[in-house]
Each structure stands twice: as structure tokens, then as C-alpha cells.
Amino acid sequence: xxxxxxxxxxxxxxxxxxxxxxxxxxxxxxxxxxxxxxxxxxxxxxxxxxxxxxxxxxxxxxxxxxxxxxxxxxxxxxxxxxxxxxxxxxxxxxxxxxxxxxxxxxxxxxxxxxxxxxxxxxxxxxxxxxxxxxxxxxxxxxxxxxxxxxxxxxxxxxxxxxxxxxxxxxxxxxxxxxxxxxxxxxxxxxxxxxxxxxxxxxxxxxxxxxxxxxxxxxxxxxxxxxxxxxxxxxxxxxxxxxxxxxxxxxxxxxxxxxxxxxxxxxxxxxxxxxxxxxxxxxxxxxxxxxxxxxxxxxxxxxxxxxxxxxxxxxxxxxxxxxxxxxxxxxxxxxxxxxxxxxxxxxxxxxxxxxxxxxxxxxxxxxxxxxxxxxxxxxxxxxxxxxxxxxxxxxxxxxxxxxxxxxxxxxxxxxxxxxxxxxxxxxxxxxxx
Amino acid sequence: xxxxxxxxxxxxxxxxxxxxxxxxxxxxxxxxxxxxxxxxxxxxxxxxxxxxxxxxxxxxxxxxxxxxxxxxxxxxxxxxxxxxxxxxxxxxxxxxxxxxxxxxxxxxxxxxxxxxxxxxxxxxxxxxxxxxxxxxxxxxxxxxxxxxxxxxxxxxxxxxxxxxxxxxxxxxxxxxxxxxxxxxxxxxxxxxxxxxxxxxxxxxxxxxxxxxxxxxxxxxxxxxxxxxxxxxxxxxxxxxxxxxxxxxxxxxxxxxxxxxxxxxxxxxxxxxxxxxxxxxxxxxxxxxxxxxxxxxxxxxxxxxxxxxxxxxxxxxxxxxxxxxxxxxxxxxxxxxxxxxxxxxxxxxxxxxxxxxxxxxxxxxxxxxxxxxxxxx
Numbered sequence: 001x002x003x004x005x006x007x008x009x010x011x012x013x014x015x016x017x018x019x020x021x022x023x024x025x026x027x028x029x030x031x032x033x034x035x036x037x038x039x040x041x042x043x044x045x046x047x048x049x050x051x052x053x054x055x056x057x058x059x060x061x062x063x064x065x066x067x068x069x070x071x072x073x074x075x076x077x078x079x080x081x082x083x084x085x086x087x088x089x090x091x092x093x094x095x096x097x098x099x100x101x102x103x104x105x106x107x108x109x110x111x112x113x114x115x116x117x118x119x120x121x122x123x124x125x126x127x128x129x130x131x132x133x134x135x136x137x138x139x140x141x142x143x144x145x146x147x148x149x150x151x152x153x154x155x156x157x158x159x160x161x162x163x164x165x166x167x168x169x170x171x172x173x174x175x176x177x178x179x180x181x182x183x184x185x186x187x188x189x190x191x192x193x194x195x196x197x198x199x200x201x202x203x204x205x206x207x208x209x210x211x212x213x214x215x216x217x218x219x220x221x222x223x224x225x226x227x228x229x230x231x232x233x234x235x236x237x238x239x240x241x242x243x244x245x246x247x248x249x250x251x252x253x254x255x256x257x258x259x260x261x262x263x264x265x266x267x268x269x270x271x272x273x274x275x276x277x278x279x280x281x282x283x284x285x286x287x288x289x290x291x292x293x294x295x296x297x298x299x300x301x302x303x304x305x306x307x308x309x310x311x312x313x314x315x316x317x318x319x320x321x322x323x324x325x326x327x328x329x330x331x332x333x334x335x336x337x338x339x340x341x342x343x344x345x346x347x348x349x350x351x352x353x354x355x356x357x358x359x360x361x362x363x364x365x366x367x368x369x370x371x372x373x374x375x376x377x378x379x380x381x382x383x384x385x386x387x388x389x390x391x392x393x394x395x396x397x398x399x400x401x402x403x404x405x406x407x408x409x410x411x412x413x414x415x416x417x418x419x420x421x422x423x424x425x426x427x428x429x430x431x432x
Numbered sequence: 433x434x435x436x437x438x439x440x441x442x443x444x445x446x447x448x449x450x451x452x453x454x455x456x457x458x459x460x461x462x463x464x465x466x467x468x469x470x471x472x473x474x475x476x477x478x479x480x481x482x483x484x485x486x487x488x489x490x491x492x493x494x495x496x497x498x499x500x501x502x503x504x505x506x507x508x509x510x511x512x513x514x515x516x517x518x519x520x521x522x523x524x525x526x527x528x529x530x531x532x533x534x535x536x537x538x539x540x541x542x543x544x545x546x547x548x549x550x551x552x553x554x555x556x557x558x559x560x561x562x563x564x565x566x567x568x569x570x571x572x573x574x575x576x577x578x579x580x581x582x583x584x585x586x587x588x589x590x591x592x593x594x595x596x597x598x599x600x601x602x603x604x605x606x607x608x609x610x611x612x613x614x615x616x617x618x619x620x621x622x623x624x625x626x627x628x629x630x631x632x633x634x635x636x637x638x639x640x641x642x643x644x645x646x647x648x649x650x651x652x653x654x655x656x657x658x659x660x661x662x663x664x665x666x667x668x669x670x671x672x673x674x675x676x677x678x679x680x681x682x683x684x685x686x687x688x689x690x691x692x693x694x695x696x697x698x699x700x701x702x703x704x705x706x707x708x709x710x711x712x713x714x715x716x717x718x719x720x721x722x723x724x725x726x727x728x729x730x731x732x733x734x735x736x737x738x739x740x741x742x743x744x745x746x747x748x749x750x751x752x753x754x755x756x757x758x759x760x761x762x763x764x765x766x767x768x769x770x771x772x773x774x775x776x777x778x779x780x781x782x783x784x785x786x787x788x789x790x791x792x793x794x795x796x797x798x799x800x801x802x803x804x805x806x807x808x
Contacts, residue, residue, distance in 0.1 A: 030656070032658070036671070036676075038675075058670050062658040064657065066613070078657065078661055080669070080670045082670045095670075099658075099661050099665045099669060100661055100665065110611060120657070120660060120664060120665075121648070122644055122647065123645075124647075125645045128664075130664065130665065155665070170647075180647075193801045202642075202645040204643060204646050214643045214646070216645045231642075232639055232643070246639060246642075250702075252759055253759065255708065256759070256766070258801070260766050260802055261766075261773060261774065261803075261805055262758050262759075262762040262765075264787055264802055264803065264806075265754055265758045265773075265786050265788070272702075274635075276634030276635050288634050288635075289634070290635035294701045294702070296700075301700055301701075301757070303700075303701055311682070321682050323682065329701070331697055331698075331701050334696075334697050335697060336694060336697060338689070340689065342681035342682070344679070344680070354678070354679045354681050355681070356681040358689035358690065360694070362693065362697075372693050373690070374689050376681070378678040378679040379679075380679050390679060392678040392679070394678065396690065398693045400692050400693065406675075408678065
């Protein structure tokens with residue numbers, strides 16, 4: 001089965017890739033192919049003589065196009081094929097999958113949009129869907145928008161081997177430049193029983209001038225209770241400084257299907273309040289940070305998380321970046337402090353070098369270890385426009401793996417065939 | 433980090449990592465300092481190499497826009513310097529005999545050319561705009577969009593039309609309909625992002641879900657499906673997004689760094705968010721692969737559970753832990769009627785009543801799929 005999937009995906013993606021340039025003269029087409037080879041080796045504590053290395057190759061392809069043939073047709077597809085080169089891995093030797101892939105059509109006035117295939121549907125608070133099926137959007141007068149979708153879940157954790165039926169809809173009113181109200185519904189089944197059935201409300205609006213409010217509320221129709229409520233207020237203090245506050249109430253079991261016996265063990269409500277800032281100076285410096293207080297229903301696991309990320313852009317064109325990120329998290333039982341140092345430079349026109357060192361100190365020992373470290377070096381060489389060659393190395397020392405080294409060699413071909421390179425496409429509508 | 437250093441002595445590999453860290457981090461600012469300055473991104477005034485043209489002075493002399501920008505009326509694309517006057521145009525008035533080059537060139541002996549003003553990815557036709565009237569007014573022509581430029585005494589970034597001020601005079605409806613493609617051919621790579629409207633500051637990674645519930649169309653203008661798919665396709669991606677982007681340490685990812693050690697700590701804060709992308713299979717597969725799966729005996733290295741897991745009052749009793757965070761249990765053990773909890777917690781079983789003091793009233797024990805395995 002996995003081998004068949006591999007071959008099917010190879011044929012499908014190969015065909016799409018070969019066909020993509022044919023549409024380029026009429027629409028906007030993008031095509032990307034990435035080939036990677038990885039080598040992973042576990043290293044016993046401090047000694048480079050460890051177990052058998054594992055190696056794999058991956059090919060990731062994505063292709064997308066808009067207004068193909070000036071017909072309003074559009075489509076996107078992305079997927080991968082993997083070949084394990086070593087026998088020591090538990091993964092199948094060959095595997096592949098279509099990550100997403102759909103075709104659609106939109107009229108010139110953008111009143112109607114339909115699409116079918118494997119697609120994401122992020123619309124409304126009731127829930128997002130990753131499905132094999134279709135969706136439709138209808139824009140009505142009065143800035144009203146209707147969305148509907150249905151199909152079977154492309155991935156649904158609680159329904160292994162079964163394509164869980166999923167459908168939903170959203171009605172929204174978008175009266176302002178920044179502002180909308182949406183009412184949504186989603187239903188998911190697990191074999192024969194309903195697993196989720198939610199209604200949701202989402203909104204975004206400007207209040208008191210520059211304050212932007214966004215929020216969502218989800219009600220669990222099967223459980224008859226609030227599944228999630230959240231609100232986020234962002235305020236642009238100046239052109240260079242944004243601050244935000246957020247609050248959230250959630251049912252920790254919300255994502256469990258209503259068929260799970262684990263629902264019978266616990267009933268509680270968690271919450272979180274927090275805030276943060278984002279400072280971007282006109283010069284080289286930018287700083288962002290945030291703090292959340294997490295309130296767990298039993299009161300014993302209340303915790304917090306906070307971080308600050310200081311970043312310097314160290315050349316006139318902003319091509320070189322160096323940063324320090326500090327974070328602290330505690331959940332009442334364990335926690336960690338983090339110090340991360342990273343940078344990205346372009347020492348020459350076609351070269352990019354990156355370094356990242358991420359260190360942790362745990363509040364309590366994990367498997368006898370109190371620290372862990374991950375170090376990464378990456379180099380990219382732009383052989384020509386759209387063709388990137390990369391070499392990455394990562395070493396990782398933590399309480400679980402003891403030590404591990406990873407190497408990745410990659411070639412990325414990224415082709416963007418935009419109609420007339422930025423020119424207005426024929427027939428594009430004027431200002432409305 | 434000082435605590436970290438204390439623990440290095442037990443693990444020579446960490447010495448190597450710290451050496452690597454020191455070298456790498458020294459190299460980053462070092463290279464940056466060598467290649468550029470620490471002054472930050474320069475403004476247009478700083479970048480432009482010598483031309484100090486005053487639009488105000490020319491306008492006051494009665495010189496019209498098209499007298500210098502001769503091709504602008506027919507222009508259908510933004511091609512930067514192509515729309516700017518050639519030297520021959522300037523010489524129509526400034527013949528150079530009275531050393532007038534210094535009017536515009538800082539160094540008249542070595543006059544520079546225009547700074548690169550190209551705006552890749554922007555679709556704009558001056559031809560389609562220049563003779564249109566501003567809705568509800570009689571205003572038309574260059575000043576509708578370029579009023580401040582006509583008063584300027586030197587080039588400045590601030591004189592460029594601002595999307596939210598200038599374009600929105602007419603394009604409010606396009607914006608509301610998320611019709612960005614009308615002008616932005618490629619927002620994924622454009623430098624002209626409307627950041628003031630869609631700022632991604634602070635802890636955006638954890639906040640983005642709320643605004644995204646308003647619909648993906650807005651996100652999709654800047655982010656390709658493959659960008660979202662990196663994280664949101666659950667089991668349909670071959671490698672973690674972090675591994676596919678090791679050259680982007682400036683990007684934020686959910687599982688960066690030592691996520692293996694972090695994930696049980698973070699899951700306790702918000703286990704629900706784990707289940708957005710992961711199912712019990714992905715947990716079980718990895719735990720089995722790492723040798724810490726369900727086949728291990730509690731208290732051994734092969735089990736994620738501590739000693740005393742099945743002993744009430746042990747301090748590590750599973751019932752207490754389950755009350756604290758049952759999602760952690762569900763991540764591996766939720767298999768419907770086949771869940772191993774049922775073995776002991778069925779009615780009449782040795783595990784006794786597992787329900788909390790305030791039992792759920794919304795489930796019918798005789799018909800609910802969650803109840804039937806134990807109550808049948």
C-alpha cells in the first residue's frame with residue numbers, strides 16, 4: 001500500500017510539475033521541487049562510535065497556479081516521496097503522500113469560488129478542516145459571505161483507517177475595512193457516532209481607534225458546554241511599538257472525540273491570560289516579548305511562560321540578523337529556562353550562512369539530566385536564480401536521545417512564473 | 433546558562449557543542465560587522481546616490497509632471513527608473529553651462545544615477561489611473577496620489593503613496609474582499625506588506641489562531657498553502673517544518689530546539705493544542721521507536737511511567753496524574769472500547785469508579801459511546 005502510494009504520488013506530482021509551465025503564459029504559476037538527503041546518527045554519550053546511521057531521501061514538490069488560461073481556474077498541489085536508504089529505520093522503506101491538492105474556479109467578480117480535492121478549510125471558530133472533498137464560497141450584496149464545505153477528513157486522529165465524514169459552514173458579515181462577524185458550524189463523525197458538533201462565533205473589529213480586537217467562541221453542542229473562548233486586543237502605540245493582551249478559557253478535553261472514554265475521568269476548565277509587545281526600532285534593533293499565566297482547573301498545575309527575543313539586523317540592507325532569545329516556562333511540576341542564540345549572514349552575494357544554538361536547563365532532572373543543547377549550522381548557495389543548494393548540520397544532546405547528529409543536503413528549485421512579471425493581467429478589474 | 437556549564441563535566445559531547453556555539457555565534461556578528469555597519473536599514477535618502485531633486489521647486493516654476501516624466505501616461509507597469517527622467521530631459525532646461533549639475537547631483541563631477549525604486553510584485557498601471565477622478569470629487573491627475581511628492585524638497589520614502597491612505601481612497605472594497613492580487617502579484621515575497629494592518633508581533637505563533645478563524649483568504653495572500661502545510665497537514669508531511677527550514681533561525685516554529693524534552697512539560701500547560709495536529713498514533717509510534725512505549729514496565733527506562741504507577745498512595749499513582757492531565761493518558765491509550773483503562777475500570781472491575789466528584793451529566797451511560805464500554 002505504501003509502495004502504491006509512493007508510485008501514485010510520484011506520477012501525480014511529476015505530471016503536475018511537467019504541466020505547470022504550459023499554463024504560465026496565461027496565469028500566475030509557481031512550482032517548487034526540493035530534494036533532500038538526510039543522515040542521522042545516534043551518538044553514545046560523548047563518543048562518536050554509536051549505532052548504525054540512518055539515511056533517507058525526500059522529494060517534496062509543490063505547484064500552484066491562478067487564473068489559468070484566463071478562465072478563473074486555479075489549482076494547487078503539494079506532496080512528497082520518501083525513500084529510506086537504510087534498513088535500520090522502523091519507517092516503511094518507501095512512502096509518499098499528497099499533502100494537499102485541489103482544483104477550483106472563481107468568477108471574475110469574486111462572487112463565487114468553488115474548489116475540490118484535498119484542501120484545508122480555515123473558516124470560522126467551529127473548527128478547521130483538512131479534508132478530501134469540496135468547498136464553496138458565495139459573496140452576497142451587503143458584504144455578506146457564505147462558506148460551506150464537506151467531505152471526509154484527510155486525517156483524523158481518532159478514526160484510524162476510517163474516513164470520518166466532516167462538514168461545516170460559516171456565514172460572515174464584513175462591514176468595515178478591518179472588521180467582521182462570523183457564525184460557523186462543524187460536524188465530524190467517528191464511524192457511526194458523532195465525534196464533534198460545534199458552533200462558533202468569530203469577530204474582528206477596531207475599537208477606540210488603533211485597538212484591534214479579535215476573538216472567538218466555540219460551543220460544544222454534544223457536551224452542551226463552552227469548548228473555547230478567547231479574545232485578543234492589540235494596540236499600535238506607535239509605528240514602532242505594538243502591545244497586546246489576550247485571555248482564553250478552554251476545555252482541555254475539547255479535542256477528544258465524544259466517543260472517548262477519557263471524557264469520563266475529568267471535567268474541568270483551563271484558562272490563560274497574558275500580554276506582550278513588539279518593538280521595532282527604525283535602526284537595527286527589534287525586541288519582542290510576552291508573558292502568559294496559565295490557569296489549570298485543578299489549581300495544582302498553574303504555570304507561566306515568558307519570553308523575550310532581541311534581534312539585531314546588522315547591515316544596511318538587513319541581510320544579516322543576529323538574535324538572542326530567552327524563555328522561561330513552569331507548569332507547577334517541571335519547567336525550563338531557555339537561552340537561544342542565532343544568526344544569519346550573507347557573506348557573499350549568493351551565500352547565506354546560519355547558526356543556531358539552543359540551550360535548556362530543566363527545573364527537575366529528566367532521566368538524570370538537567371540540561372540539553374541543540375546546535376545547528378546551515379549553508380545555502382544560490383547557484384542561479386531559483387536554484388538553491390543547501391548543506392545543514394545539527395547536533396543534539398538531550399535526556400532522551402543522549403546525543404544525535406543529523407546532516408541534510410538539499411537542492412531546491414523554485415520557479416515563479418508570474419504573468420508578465422508584475423504587470424496587470426489582461427482583464428483585471430479596475431478600482432471598485 | 434551558568435547552570436548549563438556546571439553540568440558539562442558529565443558529558444564531553446556538550447563541551448563540543450559549546451565550542452561549536454562559541455565559534456558560530458562569534459562568527460555571526462563578526463561577519464555582520466565586517467560586511468556592513470551597525471546603523472540599521474538605511475532610508476531612501478541614505479541609499480540614493482547623489483540626486484537631490486526638489487519637486488517643490490520645479491512645481492513652483494510651473495513645470496508639470498509630464499514635462500519630466502514623459503512616458504508616465506502610457507506606463508502600464510512599475511519599472512522603477514524607467515519612468516524617471518533621463519539626463520536628456522534635464523538638459524532641456526539645465527544645460528550645464530552654469531554648473532547647474534550641482535542643483536541635483538551632490539557630486540557634480542561624478543553624478544550618480546537613481547536609486548533602484550523597483551517594486552517587484554506590484555501590479556500598477558499609471559495609464560489606468562492617471563486620468564481617473566477621485567470618487568465623489570473632481571480631483572484627478574498625479575496629485576491625487578502624489579500630493580506630498582509635489583511639495584517635497586528631496587527624495588524621501590515618506591512621499592511614496594501609502595496603501596492604507598492613498599490606495600484606499602478608491603480600493604476600500606477590493607481590500608474588504610481580500611482582493612490583494614489586484615495589485616500585489618506576489619505578496620509572499622513582496623517587501624510592501626501592509627504590516628500595519630496585519631502585524632505579527634509578540635507571541636504571534638501562539639496568537640495567530642484567533643485571527644485566522646476569520647478565514648484563510650487573508651492569510652493566503654501572503655502565505656502559500658505550502659507554508660501553512662508545513663505545520664497544519666498533521667501526518668501528511670515527511671519532515672518537521674523546523675528541519676526543512678534550518679537556514680531560517682529567524683523564523684518561529686512550534687517544535688524548534690529540544691522539543692523532545694520540552695513537549696511533556698509544555699503539553700501539561702495546554703495539552704489540547706497538541707491534539708490539533710497529533711493523534712495517539714503519532715505519540716505511540718515515536719514512543720515505541722524510542723523504546724519508551726507501552727511495552728515497557730513502569731519504573732524502567734523502557735516505560736514513560738515512573739515506579740509506583742499502579743500503586744495507590746505511591747506518590748506516582750496513575751489516577752492522580754490522570755486527574756491532572758488525562759489528555760496525556762489519552763495521547764497513547766485512547767482506543768475506544770479497546771482502551772486498556774476499560775480492563776480495570778469497567779463496572780465491577782478492580783479499578784473502581786474513575787469518575788470525578790462532579791460527574792458529567794451530559795453523557796447517557798447507556799447509549800453514549802464513551803460510557804458503553806464500561807457500563808455495558
